[in-house]
Amino acid sequence: MSTVTVVEKIMDANDQVANLIREKLTAKKVFAINLMASPGAGKTTFILRTIQELSSRLKIGVIEGDTAPVTIDADKITAAGMPAVQINTGGECHLDAMMMTRGIEQLPLDDLDLIIVENVGNLICPAAFNLGTHANILIASIPEGDDKPYKYPNIYRGLDVLIISKTDLMPYIQFNMDYFKQGVEMLNPGLTSFALSAQTGAGFADWIKWLETNVNKIKRAG
Amino acid sequence: MSTVTVVEKIMDANDQVANLIREKLTAKKVFAINLMASPGAGKTTFILRTIQELSSRLKIGVIEGDTAPVTIDADKITAAGMPAVQINTGGECHLDAMMMTRGIEQLPLDDLDLIIVENVGNLICPAAFNLGTHANILIASIPEGDDKPYKYPNIYRGLDVLIISKTDLMPYIQFNMDYFKQGVEMLNPGLTSFALSAQTGAGFADWIKWLETNVNKIKRAG
Numbered sequence: 001m002s003t004v005t006v007v008e009k010i011m012d013a014n015d016q017v018a019n020l021i022r023e024k025l026t027a028k029k030v031f032a033i034n035l036m037a038s039p040g041a042g043k044t045t046f047i048l049r050t051i052q053e054l055s056s057r058l059k060i061g062v063i064e065g066d067t068a069p070v071t072i073d074a075d076k077i078t079a080a081g082m083p084a085v086q087i088n089t090g091g092e093c094h095l096d097a098m099m100m101t102r103g104i105e106q107l108p109l110d111d112l113d114l115i116i117v118e119n120v121g122n123l124i125c126p127a128a129f130n131l132g133t134h135a136n137i138l139i140a141s142i143p144e145g146d147d148k149p150y151k152y153p154n155i156y157r158g159l160d161v162l163i164i165s166k167t168d169l170m171p172y173i174q175f176n177m178d179y180f181k182q183g184v185e186m187l188n189p190g191l192t193s194f195a196l197s198a199q200t201g202a203g204f205a206d207w208i209k210w211l212e213t214n215v216n217k218i219k220r221a222g
Numbered sequence: 223m224s225t226v227t228v229v230e231k232i233m234d235a236n237d238q239v240a241n242l243i244r245e246k247l248t249a250k251k252v253f254a255i256n257l258m259a260s261p262g263a264g265k266t267t268f269i270l271r272t273i274q275e276l277s278s279r280l281k282i283g284v285i286e287g288d289t290a291p292v293t294i295d296a297d298k299i300t301a302a303g304m305p306a307v308q309i310n311t312g313g314e315c316h317l318d319a320m321m322m323t324r325g326i327e328q329l330p331l332d333d334l335d336l337i338i339v340e341n342v343g344n345l346i347c348p349a350a351f352n353l354g355t356h357a358n359i360l361i362a363s364i365p366e367g368d369d370k371p372y373k374y375p376n377i378y379r380g381l382d383v384l385i386i387s388k389t390d391l392m393p394y395i396q397f398n399m400d401y402f403k404q405g406v407e408m409l410n411p412g413l414t415s416f417a418l419s420a421q422t423g424a425g426f427a428d429w430i431k432w433l434e435t436n437v438n439k440i441k442r443a444g
Contacts, residue, residue, distance in 0.1 A: 021302035038261045039345050040366025067346055068375050093315055093346040093375070111344025121373070122344060123261050124289055124315040137244060143391065151343070152261060153290050154313070169365065172394055 009044070014129055015052050017097035021104065021132025032115040032217045034131045035144050036155060037139035039121030042165050042198055044073045046139055047116055049198045053208050058215060063087060063103035065095040065120045073118060085108055094125035097132055100213050123148070127155035135160040135214070142166045146176045149183030156184060161175040162193040163207065224437035225301050243326065243354025246255035247337070253437045254337040256353045258377060259361035263341030264387050266295045268361055269338055271420045275303050280335040281435060285325035287317040287342045294443055297342060305329055306313040307356055316347035319354055336437050345370070355435070356423060357382040364388045368398045371405030378406060385429065390422050 020063065021123045025032050037043045051060055062084040069088050077084035085106045087099045095103075095117065117185060119126045119132060138159050140148055149156050156162075162184060184191055192210065196203030246256050259265045261327030273282055284306040286296045291310050299306035309321045315324075327338065334429040339355060341348045345383065360368055360381050365388060371378050378384075384406060406413060414432065 024225070032415075038343070038366075038372060040260055042364070042367075066373065068373060070372050070375075072369055072372055091346070091350075093344070120346070121260070122315070124342070124344060125347075128313075141262070141365065143388065144260075145264075147294055148261060150292050150294055151290060152287065165406065166365065169391065169394060172391060216244060 004107045008201055009129070014097045017101060018035045018130040021097060021100055022134065025109075025132070025134070026221075027110045028112075029149050029219050029221075030109055030112050030115055031218045032117065032133040032136045033137050034117045034119060034126075034133040035137050035139065036119045037121060038141070038144055039122055041139045041141040041144065042050070043118050044061060044076055044127065044170045045119070045140055046163065047118060048076060049118070049201070049204060050208070050211070051082055051155075053079065053204065054057060054114070054212065058109055058212070060116060061085070061107040063095075063100070063107070063115065063117045065099070065118060067090060067120055069089055089120060092125075093120055093122045094129050095131055095177050096129045100131045113219070114211070123152040123155050126159055126183070134218070137161045139162045139163045139165050140180075142169050142173055142175050147183070148181040149180065149187055154188050156187040156190055156191075159191055160211070162188075162191050164193060164195040164201070166215060167197060167202060168197040170217070202217070206210035226246075226273060228297060229444065233350070236319045239323060240352040240354035242362055243319060243322055244356065247326070247331075247354065247356070248443075249368055250331045250334075250444075251441050252331055252334050252337055253440045254339065255340060255357045255433075256339045256347045256348075256355040257359050257361065259343060259346055260363070260366055263361045263363040263366065264344070265340050265343070267297055268300055268385065268387060268420045269340060271296060271423070271426060272338070272430070273299070273434070280434070281333055281402050282336045282338060283307070283329040283334045284316075285322070285329070285337065285339045287311060287321070287340060287367070289313055289315065289342055295304045307308065308353040314347075315342055315344045317341050318351045318353050323354045325357055335441070336433070344370075345374040346375050349374075349380055356440070359383040359385060361385045361387050362402075364391050364395055364397050368402040369405070371402065371409055375409050378409040378413075381413055382411050383409055383432070384410075386415060386417040388419060389417050389422070389424060390419040400413065
Protein backbone atom coordinates (compact mmCIF):
# COMPACT_ATOMS: atom_id res chain seq x y z
CA MET A 1 0.00 0.00 0.00
CA SER A 2 1.50 3.35 -0.94
CA THR A 3 1.99 6.14 1.60
CA VAL A 4 -0.56 8.30 -0.20
CA THR A 5 -3.20 5.60 0.14
CA VAL A 6 -2.50 5.22 3.86
CA VAL A 7 -2.78 8.98 4.32
CA GLU A 8 -6.05 9.04 2.37
CA LYS A 9 -7.47 6.27 4.53
CA ILE A 10 -6.47 8.11 7.71
CA MET A 11 -8.19 11.28 6.46
CA ASP A 12 -11.33 9.34 5.49
CA ALA A 13 -11.48 7.73 8.93
CA ASN A 14 -10.95 11.13 10.57
CA ASP A 15 -13.82 12.63 8.54
CA GLN A 16 -16.15 9.78 9.51
CA VAL A 17 -15.42 10.28 13.21
CA ALA A 18 -15.80 14.05 12.76
CA ASN A 19 -19.26 13.57 11.22
CA LEU A 20 -20.35 11.43 14.18
CA ILE A 21 -19.13 14.13 16.59
CA ARG A 22 -21.01 16.87 14.73
CA GLU A 23 -24.24 14.81 14.72
CA LYS A 24 -23.90 14.15 18.45
CA LEU A 25 -23.23 17.79 19.33
CA THR A 26 -26.10 19.00 17.13
CA ALA A 27 -28.46 16.46 18.75
CA LYS A 28 -27.36 17.72 22.19
CA LYS A 29 -27.90 21.32 20.92
CA VAL A 30 -24.29 22.26 21.67
CA PHE A 31 -22.58 24.61 19.19
CA ALA A 32 -18.85 23.96 18.79
CA ILE A 33 -16.05 26.00 17.27
CA ASN A 34 -12.52 24.98 16.27
CA LEU A 35 -10.18 27.86 17.06
CA MET A 36 -6.88 27.82 15.18
CA ALA A 37 -3.95 30.25 15.19
CA SER A 38 -0.18 30.66 15.26
CA PRO A 39 1.53 30.26 18.61
CA GLY A 40 1.12 33.54 20.46
CA ALA A 41 -1.77 34.92 18.39
CA GLY A 42 -3.67 35.31 21.65
CA LYS A 43 -6.08 32.34 21.52
CA THR A 44 -6.35 31.89 25.29
CA THR A 45 -6.84 35.62 26.00
CA PHE A 46 -9.50 35.68 23.26
CA ILE A 47 -11.28 32.66 24.79
CA LEU A 48 -11.13 34.17 28.29
CA ARG A 49 -12.72 37.43 27.10
CA THR A 50 -15.37 35.50 25.12
CA ILE A 51 -16.22 33.52 28.28
CA GLN A 52 -16.33 36.70 30.35
CA GLU A 53 -18.76 38.38 27.92
CA LEU A 54 -21.07 35.34 27.67
CA SER A 55 -20.83 33.63 31.07
CA SER A 56 -24.05 35.17 32.41
CA ARG A 57 -26.05 33.78 29.47
CA LEU A 58 -24.28 30.64 28.20
CA LYS A 59 -22.57 27.57 29.63
CA ILE A 60 -19.27 27.07 27.89
CA GLY A 61 -16.84 24.13 27.87
CA VAL A 62 -13.30 24.35 26.55
CA ILE A 63 -11.06 21.70 25.01
CA GLU A 64 -7.39 22.71 25.09
CA GLY A 65 -5.06 21.08 22.59
CA ASP A 66 -1.43 21.19 23.67
CA THR A 67 1.72 19.50 22.44
CA ALA A 68 3.30 19.45 25.87
CA PRO A 69 1.88 18.22 29.19
CA VAL A 70 1.47 21.72 30.62
CA THR A 71 -1.88 22.99 31.87
CA ILE A 72 -1.20 26.74 31.68
CA ASP A 73 -4.17 27.41 29.35
CA ALA A 74 -6.59 24.89 30.88
CA ASP A 75 -5.88 26.31 34.35
CA LYS A 76 -6.80 29.82 33.17
CA ILE A 77 -10.15 28.55 31.80
CA THR A 78 -10.93 26.61 34.99
CA ALA A 79 -10.10 29.73 37.01
CA ALA A 80 -12.71 31.55 34.87
CA GLY A 81 -15.30 29.08 36.18
CA MET A 82 -15.87 26.93 33.08
CA PRO A 83 -15.11 23.21 32.57
CA ALA A 84 -11.90 22.67 30.62
CA VAL A 85 -10.36 19.47 29.28
CA GLN A 86 -6.76 19.30 28.21
CA ILE A 87 -5.77 17.03 25.33
CA ASN A 88 -2.03 16.47 25.07
CA THR A 89 -1.28 15.55 21.45
CA GLY A 90 2.03 13.96 22.45
CA GLY A 91 4.03 16.16 20.12
CA GLU A 92 1.55 16.07 17.19
CA CYS A 93 1.01 19.50 15.67
CA HIS A 94 -2.79 19.32 15.52
CA LEU A 95 -5.87 17.84 17.14
CA ASP A 96 -7.76 15.14 15.22
CA ALA A 97 -11.30 13.79 15.47
CA MET A 98 -10.26 10.86 17.72
CA MET A 99 -8.67 13.26 20.23
CA MET A 100 -11.81 15.44 19.97
CA THR A 101 -13.93 12.38 20.86
CA ARG A 102 -11.87 11.92 24.04
CA GLY A 103 -12.33 15.61 24.78
CA ILE A 104 -16.11 15.74 24.49
CA GLU A 105 -16.48 12.53 26.53
CA GLN A 106 -14.99 14.42 29.48
CA LEU A 107 -17.32 17.43 29.18
CA PRO A 108 -20.86 17.65 30.66
CA LEU A 109 -22.58 17.93 27.24
CA ASP A 110 -26.12 18.05 28.65
CA ASP A 111 -25.23 21.19 30.61
CA LEU A 112 -23.39 23.05 27.82
CA ASP A 113 -24.45 25.55 25.14
CA LEU A 114 -21.06 26.06 23.52
CA ILE A 115 -17.76 24.22 23.19
CA ILE A 116 -14.65 26.15 22.26
CA VAL A 117 -11.78 23.98 21.00
CA GLU A 118 -8.37 25.63 21.23
CA ASN A 119 -6.35 23.79 18.60
CA VAL A 120 -2.54 23.49 18.76
CA GLY A 121 -0.77 26.74 17.83
CA ASN A 122 0.07 26.11 14.18
CA LEU A 123 -1.00 27.36 10.73
CA ILE A 124 -0.30 24.15 8.81
CA CYS A 125 -1.37 20.82 10.30
CA PRO A 126 -4.70 21.83 11.95
CA ALA A 127 -6.05 22.89 8.53
CA ALA A 128 -6.17 19.27 7.35
CA PHE A 129 -8.13 17.74 10.24
CA ASN A 130 -11.89 18.13 10.52
CA LEU A 131 -12.83 17.97 14.23
CA GLY A 132 -16.61 17.76 13.88
CA THR A 133 -17.15 21.30 15.12
CA HIS A 134 -19.72 23.60 13.47
CA ALA A 135 -17.28 26.35 12.52
CA ASN A 136 -13.58 26.62 11.74
CA ILE A 137 -12.20 29.90 13.00
CA LEU A 138 -8.73 31.39 12.59
CA ILE A 139 -7.26 34.12 14.76
CA ALA A 140 -4.74 36.13 12.73
CA SER A 141 -2.96 38.67 14.91
CA ILE A 142 -1.69 41.98 13.54
CA PRO A 143 1.96 41.45 14.71
CA GLU A 144 2.19 38.29 12.56
CA GLY A 145 2.16 40.45 9.45
CA ASP A 146 -0.05 41.09 6.43
CA ASP A 147 1.40 38.32 4.21
CA LYS A 148 0.06 35.30 6.11
CA PRO A 149 -2.86 34.48 3.75
CA TYR A 150 -0.36 34.28 0.88
CA LYS A 151 2.01 32.04 2.84
CA TYR A 152 -0.49 29.73 4.57
CA PRO A 153 -3.32 29.50 2.00
CA ASN A 154 -4.69 26.10 3.07
CA ILE A 155 -5.83 27.19 6.49
CA TYR A 156 -7.62 30.25 5.05
CA ARG A 157 -9.48 28.17 2.44
CA GLY A 158 -11.28 26.07 5.05
CA LEU A 159 -12.45 28.90 7.34
CA ASP A 160 -15.98 29.90 8.31
CA VAL A 161 -14.87 32.93 10.32
CA LEU A 162 -11.68 34.99 10.53
CA ILE A 163 -10.75 36.97 13.65
CA ILE A 164 -8.21 39.74 13.05
CA SER A 165 -6.82 40.26 16.54
CA LYS A 166 -4.52 42.59 18.49
CA THR A 167 -5.83 45.59 16.51
CA ASP A 168 -4.59 47.76 19.43
CA LEU A 169 -1.06 47.19 18.07
CA MET A 170 -1.87 48.63 14.58
CA PRO A 171 -0.23 52.02 15.34
CA TYR A 172 3.11 50.35 16.11
CA ILE A 173 3.32 47.83 13.27
CA GLN A 174 3.61 47.99 9.49
CA PHE A 175 0.48 46.10 8.47
CA ASN A 176 -1.27 46.79 5.17
CA MET A 177 -4.89 45.80 5.85
CA ASP A 178 -5.86 46.09 2.16
CA TYR A 179 -3.10 43.70 1.09
CA PHE A 180 -4.06 41.26 3.87
CA LYS A 181 -7.76 41.37 2.97
CA GLN A 182 -7.05 40.92 -0.76
CA GLY A 183 -5.20 37.70 0.07
CA VAL A 184 -8.08 36.45 2.22
CA GLU A 185 -10.70 37.35 -0.41
CA MET A 186 -8.77 35.47 -3.11
CA LEU A 187 -8.74 32.28 -1.00
CA ASN A 188 -12.13 32.50 0.66
CA PRO A 189 -14.46 35.01 -1.02
CA GLY A 190 -16.94 36.74 1.26
CA LEU A 191 -15.48 35.22 4.45
CA THR A 192 -17.10 36.58 7.64
CA SER A 193 -14.46 38.47 9.60
CA PHE A 194 -14.16 40.47 12.81
CA ALA A 195 -11.32 42.87 13.64
CA LEU A 196 -10.93 43.23 17.41
CA SER A 197 -8.70 43.52 20.44
CA ALA A 198 -9.17 41.07 23.30
CA GLN A 199 -7.01 43.41 25.37
CA THR A 200 -9.11 46.61 25.01
CA GLY A 201 -12.40 44.97 23.96
CA ALA A 202 -12.64 47.10 20.79
CA GLY A 203 -14.69 45.30 18.12
CA PHE A 204 -15.54 42.42 20.44
CA ALA A 205 -19.32 43.06 20.48
CA ASP A 206 -19.80 42.02 16.82
CA TRP A 207 -18.00 38.73 17.38
CA ILE A 208 -20.06 37.98 20.49
CA LYS A 209 -23.25 38.75 18.54
CA TRP A 210 -22.25 36.33 15.75
CA LEU A 211 -21.38 33.61 18.24
CA GLU A 212 -24.54 33.98 20.32
CA THR A 213 -26.72 34.02 17.18
CA ASN A 214 -25.20 30.71 16.07
CA VAL A 215 -25.50 29.12 19.52
CA ASN A 216 -29.17 30.08 19.55
CA LYS A 217 -29.76 28.73 16.02
CA ILE A 218 -28.64 25.26 17.14
CA LYS A 219 -30.83 25.53 20.24
CA ARG A 220 -33.94 26.36 18.24
CA ALA A 221 -33.36 23.72 15.53
CA GLY A 222 -34.75 20.20 15.58
CA MET B 223 6.83 -3.19 11.49
CA SER B 224 5.32 -0.87 14.06
CA THR B 225 4.71 2.81 13.32
CA VAL B 226 7.25 3.81 15.95
CA THR B 227 9.93 1.73 14.24
CA VAL B 228 9.19 3.35 10.87
CA VAL B 229 9.40 6.80 12.45
CA GLU B 230 12.69 5.87 14.14
CA LYS B 231 14.12 4.66 10.84
CA ILE B 232 13.07 7.91 9.11
CA MET B 233 14.75 9.97 11.85
CA ASP B 234 17.94 7.87 11.66
CA ALA B 235 18.09 8.34 7.88
CA ASN B 236 17.49 12.08 8.29
CA ASP B 237 20.35 12.33 10.80
CA GLN B 238 22.71 10.46 8.47
CA VAL B 239 21.95 12.82 5.60
CA ALA B 240 22.28 15.79 7.97
CA ASN B 241 25.76 14.62 9.04
CA LEU B 242 26.86 14.40 5.39
CA ILE B 243 25.58 17.94 4.77
CA ARG B 244 27.45 19.31 7.81
CA GLU B 245 30.70 17.61 6.71
CA LYS B 246 30.33 19.02 3.20
CA LEU B 247 29.61 22.56 4.39
CA THR B 248 32.47 22.47 6.89
CA ALA B 249 34.86 21.22 4.19
CA LYS B 250 33.72 24.08 1.94
CA LYS B 251 34.20 26.47 4.90
CA VAL B 252 30.59 27.60 4.77
CA PHE B 253 28.87 28.27 8.11
CA ALA B 254 25.14 27.43 8.09
CA ILE B 255 22.33 28.32 10.47
CA ASN B 256 18.82 26.86 10.77
CA LEU B 257 16.42 29.69 11.62
CA MET B 258 13.13 28.59 13.18
CA ALA B 259 10.16 30.61 14.47
CA SER B 260 6.39 30.95 14.61
CA PRO B 261 4.67 32.34 11.54
CA GLY B 262 4.99 36.11 11.73
CA ALA B 263 7.87 36.23 14.22
CA GLY B 264 9.75 38.31 11.64
CA LYS B 265 12.21 35.76 10.19
CA THR B 266 12.48 37.40 6.76
CA THR B 267 12.90 40.93 8.14
CA PHE B 268 15.57 39.57 10.50
CA ILE B 269 17.39 37.87 7.61
CA LEU B 270 17.20 40.99 5.44
CA ARG B 271 18.75 43.14 8.17
CA THR B 272 21.44 40.52 8.84
CA ILE B 273 22.31 40.52 5.11
CA GLN B 274 22.35 44.33 5.04
CA GLU B 275 24.76 44.50 7.99
CA LEU B 276 27.12 41.84 6.60
CA SER B 277 26.88 42.19 2.81
CA SER B 278 30.07 44.25 2.50
CA ARG B 279 32.11 41.54 4.27
CA LEU B 280 30.40 38.17 3.67
CA LYS B 281 28.74 36.30 0.82
CA ILE B 282 25.45 34.90 2.04
CA GLY B 283 23.07 32.36 0.47
CA VAL B 284 19.53 31.78 1.71
CA ILE B 285 17.35 28.66 1.61
CA GLU B 286 13.67 29.51 2.05
CA GLY B 287 11.37 26.76 3.31
CA ASP B 288 7.72 27.36 2.43
CA THR B 289 4.62 25.23 2.58
CA ALA B 290 3.02 26.97 -0.38
CA PRO B 291 4.47 27.70 -3.84
CA VAL B 292 4.81 31.44 -3.21
CA THR B 293 8.12 33.25 -3.58
CA ILE B 294 7.37 36.34 -1.42
CA ASP B 295 10.33 35.71 0.92
CA ALA B 296 12.79 34.42 -1.71
CA ASP B 297 12.03 37.46 -3.90
CA LYS B 298 12.91 39.83 -1.03
CA ILE B 299 16.28 38.08 -0.53
CA THR B 300 17.08 38.14 -4.26
CA ALA B 301 16.18 41.83 -4.31
CA ALA B 302 18.78 42.29 -1.53
CA GLY B 303 21.40 40.91 -3.95
CA MET B 304 22.01 37.47 -2.46
CA PRO B 305 21.33 34.03 -3.99
CA ALA B 306 18.12 32.48 -2.64
CA VAL B 307 16.66 29.03 -3.21
CA GLN B 308 13.06 28.26 -2.40
CA ILE B 309 12.12 24.80 -1.16
CA ASN B 310 8.39 24.11 -1.24
CA THR B 311 7.67 21.41 1.35
CA GLY B 312 4.39 20.53 -0.37
CA GLY B 313 2.36 21.13 2.78
CA GLU B 314 4.85 19.56 5.21
CA CYS B 315 5.35 21.66 8.33
CA HIS B 316 9.16 21.48 8.39
CA LEU B 317 12.26 21.14 6.24
CA ASP B 318 14.21 17.88 6.44
CA ALA B 319 17.77 16.93 5.52
CA MET B 320 16.75 15.62 2.06
CA MET B 321 15.13 18.96 1.21
CA MET B 322 18.21 20.71 2.58
CA THR B 323 20.39 18.63 0.22
CA ARG B 324 18.32 19.89 -2.74
CA GLY B 325 18.70 23.42 -1.41
CA ILE B 326 22.48 23.45 -1.08
CA GLU B 327 22.90 21.79 -4.52
CA GLN B 328 21.35 24.93 -6.02
CA LEU B 329 23.63 27.37 -4.17
CA PRO B 330 27.16 28.40 -5.30
CA LEU B 331 28.90 26.86 -2.25
CA ASP B 332 32.42 27.79 -3.39
CA ASP B 333 31.46 31.47 -3.38
CA LEU B 334 29.65 31.54 -0.04
CA ASP B 335 30.68 32.25 3.56
CA LEU B 336 27.31 31.76 5.20
CA ILE B 337 24.01 29.96 4.50
CA ILE B 338 20.88 31.05 6.31
CA VAL B 339 18.05 28.50 6.23
CA GLU B 340 14.62 29.97 6.90
CA ASN B 341 12.63 26.99 8.14
CA VAL B 342 8.84 26.74 7.83
CA GLY B 343 7.01 28.96 10.34
CA ASN B 344 6.21 26.49 13.10
CA LEU B 345 7.28 25.74 16.71
CA ILE B 346 6.63 21.99 16.64
CA CYS B 347 7.75 19.98 13.61
CA PRO B 348 11.04 21.75 12.76
CA ALA B 349 12.41 20.87 16.22
CA ALA B 350 12.61 17.18 15.30
CA PHE B 351 14.58 17.44 12.05
CA ASN B 352 18.33 17.99 12.03
CA LEU B 353 19.24 19.83 8.79
CA GLY B 354 23.03 19.54 8.97
CA THR B 355 23.51 23.21 9.82
CA HIS B 356 26.05 24.33 12.43
CA ALA B 357 23.58 26.11 14.68
CA ASN B 358 19.86 25.86 15.48
CA ILE B 359 18.43 29.30 16.15
CA LEU B 360 14.94 30.27 17.27
CA ILE B 361 13.42 33.71 16.89
CA ALA B 362 10.88 34.30 19.67
CA SER B 363 9.04 37.57 19.16
CA ILE B 364 7.72 39.64 22.05
CA PRO B 365 4.08 39.74 20.79
CA GLU B 366 3.91 35.92 20.93
CA GLY B 367 3.92 36.10 24.72
CA ASP B 368 6.13 35.09 27.61
CA ASP B 369 4.74 31.54 28.04
CA LYS B 370 6.11 30.02 24.83
CA PRO B 371 9.09 28.12 26.40
CA TYR B 372 6.59 26.39 28.71
CA LYS B 373 4.23 25.49 25.86
CA TYR B 374 6.77 24.48 23.18
CA PRO B 375 9.61 22.98 25.25
CA ASN B 376 11.03 20.67 22.55
CA ILE B 377 12.13 23.45 20.22
CA TYR B 378 13.88 25.31 23.08
CA ARG B 379 15.78 22.19 24.18
CA GLY B 380 17.61 21.84 20.86
CA LEU B 381 18.73 25.45 20.42
CA ASP B 382 22.24 26.86 20.13
CA VAL B 383 21.07 30.48 20.03
CA LEU B 384 17.85 32.29 20.94
CA ILE B 385 16.87 35.59 19.34
CA ILE B 386 14.28 37.59 21.31
CA SER B 387 12.86 39.86 18.61
CA LYS B 388 10.51 42.83 18.19
CA THR B 389 11.79 44.35 21.45
CA ASP B 390 10.51 47.72 20.13
CA LEU B 391 6.99 46.45 20.98
CA MET B 392 7.79 45.84 24.69
CA PRO B 393 6.09 49.09 25.85
CA TYR B 394 2.77 48.02 24.30
CA ILE B 395 2.62 44.38 25.37
CA GLN B 396 2.35 42.51 28.67
CA PHE B 397 5.52 40.41 28.55
CA ASN B 398 7.26 39.28 31.71
CA MET B 399 10.90 38.87 30.62
CA ASP B 400 11.90 37.18 33.90
CA TYR B 401 9.16 34.53 33.53
CA PHE B 402 10.16 33.96 29.89
CA LYS B 403 13.87 33.63 30.74
CA GLN B 404 13.18 31.27 33.66
CA GLY B 405 11.38 28.96 31.23
CA VAL B 406 14.27 29.07 28.77
CA GLU B 407 16.89 28.49 31.48
CA MET B 408 15.00 25.44 32.75
CA LEU B 409 15.00 23.85 29.27
CA ASN B 410 18.39 24.97 27.99
CA PRO B 411 20.69 26.24 30.76
CA GLY B 412 23.12 28.97 29.74
CA LEU B 413 21.69 29.33 26.22
CA THR B 414 23.26 32.20 24.25
CA SER B 415 20.57 34.79 23.57
CA PHE B 416 20.23 38.19 21.91
CA ALA B 417 17.34 40.61 22.46
CA LEU B 418 16.93 42.90 19.47
CA SER B 419 14.67 44.73 17.04
CA ALA B 420 15.16 44.17 13.30
CA GLN B 421 12.96 47.23 12.79
CA THR B 422 15.00 49.76 14.79
CA GLY B 423 18.32 47.88 14.82
CA ALA B 424 18.56 48.01 18.63
CA GLY B 425 20.65 45.11 19.97
CA PHE B 426 21.53 43.91 16.47
CA ALA B 427 25.30 44.53 16.79
CA ASP B 428 25.83 41.73 19.35
CA TRP B 429 24.05 39.19 17.12
CA ILE B 430 26.12 40.25 14.09
CA LYS B 431 29.30 39.92 16.16
CA TRP B 432 28.35 36.38 17.25
CA LEU B 433 27.52 35.37 13.68
CA GLU B 434 30.66 36.85 12.13
CA THR B 435 32.86 35.25 14.81
CA ASN B 436 31.42 31.83 13.99
CA VAL B 437 31.70 32.32 10.23
CA ASN B 438 35.36 33.20 10.72
CA LYS B 439 36.00 30.20 12.99
CA ILE B 440 34.92 27.82 10.20
CA LYS B 441 37.07 29.73 7.70
CA ARG B 442 40.21 29.46 9.84
CA ALA B 443 39.69 25.77 10.72
CA GLY B 444 41.12 22.79 8.83
